[in-house]
Amino acid sequence: xxxxxxFRLALRALARxxxxxxxxxxxxxxxxxxxxxxxxxxxxxxxxxQQGIQAMGTNVVFIAAGSGRPGGVRVGYGGVKTLTIDDMxxxxxxxPLIKEAAPSVNSRKQIVYGNQNWSTVINxxxxxxxxxxxxxxxxxxxxxxxxxxxAANVCVIxxxxxxxxxxxxxxxxxxxxIGNIPFRVDGVLESKGQNVIGQDQDDAVYAPYxxxxxxxxxxxxxxxxxxxAISPVASVAxxxxxxxxxxxxxxxxxxxxxxxxxxxxxxxxxxxxxxxGVMTMLLGGIASVSLLVGGIGIMNIMLVxxxxxxxxxxxxxxxxxTESDVQQQFLVEAVTLSMMGGAIGILFGLVGSxxxxxxxxxxxxxxxxxxxxxxLFSGAVGIFFGYYPARKAARLDPIEALxxx
Amino acid sequence: xxxxxxPVTEPxxxxxxxxxxxxxxxxxKIYDLGEIQVQALRGVSLEVREGxxxxxxxxxxxxxxxxxxxxxxxxxxxKGRYFLDGVDVSGMSKNELARIRNRKLGFVFxxxxxxxxxxxxxxxxLPTVYAGISPEERAKRAMEAxxxxxxxxxxxxHPSQLSGGQQQRVAIARALVNRPAILLADEPTGNLDSRTSxxxxxxxxxxxxxxxxxxxxxxxxxxIAQYAKRALEFRDGKLRRDNIVRERLVARDxxxxxxxxxxxxxxxxxxxxxxERHGHGDAEK
Numbered sequence: 190x191x192x193x194x195x196f197r198l199a200l201r202a203l204a205r206x207x208x209x210x211x212x213x214x215x216x217x218x219x220x221x222x223x224x225x226x227x228x229x230x231x232x233x234x235x236x237x238x239q240q241g242i243q244a245m246g247t248n249v250v251f252i253a254a255g256s257g258r259p260g261g262v263r264v265g266y267g268g269v270k271t272l273t274i275d276d277m278x279x280x281x282x283x284x285p286l287i288k289e290a291a292p293s294v295n296s297r298k299q300i301v302y303g304n305q306n307w308s309t310v311i312n313x314x315x316x317x318x319x320x321x322x323x324x325x326x327x328x329x330x331x332x333x334x335x336x337x338x339x340a341a342n343v344c345v346i347x348x349x350x351x352x353x354x355x356x357x358x359x360x361x362x363x364x365x366x367i368g369n370i371p372f373r374v375d376g377v378l379e380s381k382g383q384n385v386i387g388q389d390q391d392d393a394v395y396a397p398y399x400x401x402x403x404x405x406x407x408x409x410x411x412x413x414x415x416x417x418a419i420s421p422v423a424s425v426a427x428x429x430x431x432x433x434x435x436x437x438x439x440x441x442x443x444x445x446x447x448x449x450x451x452x453x454x455x456x457x458x459x460x461x462x463x464x465x466g467v468m469t470m471l472l473g474g475i476a477s478v479s480l481l482v483g484g485i486g487i488m489n490i491m492l493v494x495x496x497x498x499x500x501x502x503x504x505x506x507x508x509x510x511t512e513s514d515v516q517q518q519f520l521v522e523a524v525t526l527s528m529m530g531g532a533i534g535i536l537f538g539l540v541g542s543x544x545x546x547x548x549x550x551x552x553x554x555x556x557x558x559x560x561x562x563x564x565l566f567s568g569a570v571g572i573f574f575g576y577y578p579a580r581k582a583a584r585l586d587p588i589e590a591l592x593x594x
Numbered sequence: 595x596x597x598x599x600x601p602v603t604e605p606x607x608x609x610x611x612x613x614x615x616x617x618x619x620x621x622x623k624i625y626d627l628g629e630i631q632v633q634a635l636r637g638v639s640l641e642v643r644e645g646x647x648x649x650x651x652x653x654x655x656x657x658x659x660x661x662x663x664x665x666x667x668x669x670x671x672x673k674g675r676y677f678l679d680g681v682d683v684s685g686m687s688k689n690e691l692a693r694i695r696n697r698k699l700g701f702v703f704x705x706x707x708x709x710x711x712x713x714x715x716x717x718x719x720l721p722t723v724y725a726g727i728s729p730e731e732r733a734k735r736a737m738e739a740x741x742x743x744x745x746x747x748x749x750x751x752h753p754s755q756l757s758g759g760q761q762q763r764v765a766i767a768r769a770l771v772n773r774p775a776i777l778l779a780d781e782p783t784g785n786l787d788s789r790t791s792x793x794x795x796x797x798x799x800x801x802x803x804x805x806x807x808x809x810x811x812x813x814x815x816x817x818i819a820q821y822a823k824r825a826l827e828f829r830d831g832k833l834r835r836d837n838i839v840r841e842r843l844v845a846r847d848x849x850x851x852x853x854x855x856x857x858x859x860x861x862x863x864x865x866x867x868x869x870e871r872h873g874h875g876d877a878e879k
Contacts, residue, residue, distance in 0.1 A: 205711065507695060507707075509721050
């Protein structure tokens with residue numbers, strides 16, 4: 190018997206018990222809709238995280254002065270004094286994968302303007318820091334390289350600082366004090382919001398690193414180097430040469446621990462993606478349990494249907510239907526049921542995730558992969574759970590089946 | 595009661611001509627019911643030639659249904675051989691048997707066994723679907739078969755819209771649609787009134803005589819067996835009698851003596867009226 194015929198037969202058999210077919214499909218519909226909605230919510234969250242990571246700057250290689258062991262006492266990140274601006278220049282000079290780099294010298298200080306004061310992080314760096322971090326200026330301008338060389342008292346501030354210190358005033362051109370030292374505000378940065386670990390990135394003041402080293406912290410080393418590689422792949426590839434270069438420059442003997450850390454954005458991104466991926470899989474797994482339940486519903490109804498139609502099966506066999514004809518007939522019926530449920534479920538899932546992103550303003554990302562998977566999965570559910578009833582039908586003895594009341 | 599039911603004299607084999615279509619050789623059928631084994635057939639040998647019209651008779655438990663199932667390739671003999679149209683089918687697989695049923699055999703059942711909520715035409719088409727015939731050819735052949743049983747104008751009706759006799763005629767059309775070598779009918783008139791039964795027998799006689807179709811029917815009704823040409827009688831799993839039917843009935847003639855449906859209705863009405871007139875006394879005639 191050809192397939193189109195079997196398919197038409199299946200549709201007709203399902204149409205005969207409309208209510209029953211609809212209820213059976215409902216299991217699959219809910220399952221598939223849940224999978225689609227959940228996965229698109231998960232993917233939306235993942236997309237958000239990715240955007241966040243990208244906002245931190247692309248291709249970034251992050252080098253931190255590490256926990257060396259000066260005199261046997263371990264100190265935390267940025268605690269050792271061996272990472273210098275010369276290290277940064279050496280990296281730029283000798284590792285072609287790195288195209289730019291900016292130092293970071295951090296210090297938490299109380300800052301004052303008029304009768305307002307605010308505690309924030311003073312970040313000493315160079316103007317290209319903002320390029321590396323993909324960060325643009327909202328108003329005013331960034332201090333210049335000459336001002337870095339001169340250790341000038343200039344700074345740019347984040348929007349949180351601007352809001353808290355200057356209230357409604359325009360900070361550009363105004364002078365604030367860090368401790369007792371006056372700094373001219375050259376510009377205000379674009380708001381960048383929270384980073385992926387929830388820190389407010391706009392709560393910071395950026396000044397030339399020379400100024401921070403000499404006038405605020407009184408140190409000669411740097412805590413961090415923010416380097417930018419020529420591509421995301423290069424950022425990972427640069428880790429090894431940077432490590433060996435710095436070990437050499439810091440005269441660390443083979444077998445001794447590094448006194449610095451090298452991290453890339455892609456490592457962070459990978460980790461974040463993995464976490465999100467696990468979440469999505471978990472939610473998807475829960476949703477597919479309902480698909481399973483839907484499948485069992487199909488099996489149940491198909492078994493009832495085989496029993497009800499025992500005589501019909503007997504007649505079909507008597508006039509020449511082979512076992513595989515009968516099996517195919519019931520299998521196609523089960524698959525039609527589950528695939529129709531799947532199609533309706535996909536539709537509901539799409540509508541559902543659209544509603545969620547509209548009313549809960551939660552970003553959803555409908556993935557084609559999820560839709561295709563759901564469609565295939567619902568088909569597979571039909572085959573898996575339809576197989577046993579179909580087999581049962583095919584195995585009927587025609588004589589018994591014809592006698593069945 | 596079956597002892598002298600069939601008026602016969604000579605053995606059948608001598609009369610039948612044509613090539614042998616069915617040959618059973620010492621067929622046994624044993625049903626294994628776990629604790630006990632039931633010997634349904636104990637060595638049946640039998641030959642049916644092309645163009646015969648055979649009635650299979652016997653009380654329940656005689657093995658006539660079993661023999662019918664084996665002849666219909668719905669069941670396989672435990673022992674012995676069955677040649678159908680020259681081919682040994684006793685050792686065939688289920689799939690091969692399904693194919694044989696589809697191509698060589700036509701079935702008519704007591705319960706009609708039509709698919710409900712399916713038109714007469716589609717019911718008749720059913721065997722052609724499994725024969726892999728194209729949809730156009732299927733409809734054409736089904737229509738032809740319906741025409742042969744005089745139901746062409748009812749092609750679109752569902753079984754529930756047809757009378758018992760009409761349903762059985764649809765079933766006969768279904769049995770004919772793949773142009774089988776043999777028509778097998780199991781108590782084909784068991785669910786029908788006398789007149790309709792004779793009408794069905796008329797169709798069988800026409801098919802047998804005018805088109806040379808070989809027919810085997812199972813019946814427990816003596817007068818139905820009387821329309822066949824040859825009668826087999828089974829008892830205790832064995833073929834006990836195999837005789838030519840003498841004083842054969844011709845359905846066409848019998849029908850003339852029976853009241854038509856309208857006349858029957860008129861008669862019933864008259865009976866009722868008479869009963870009314872005589873009060874509700876005894877309904878005896």
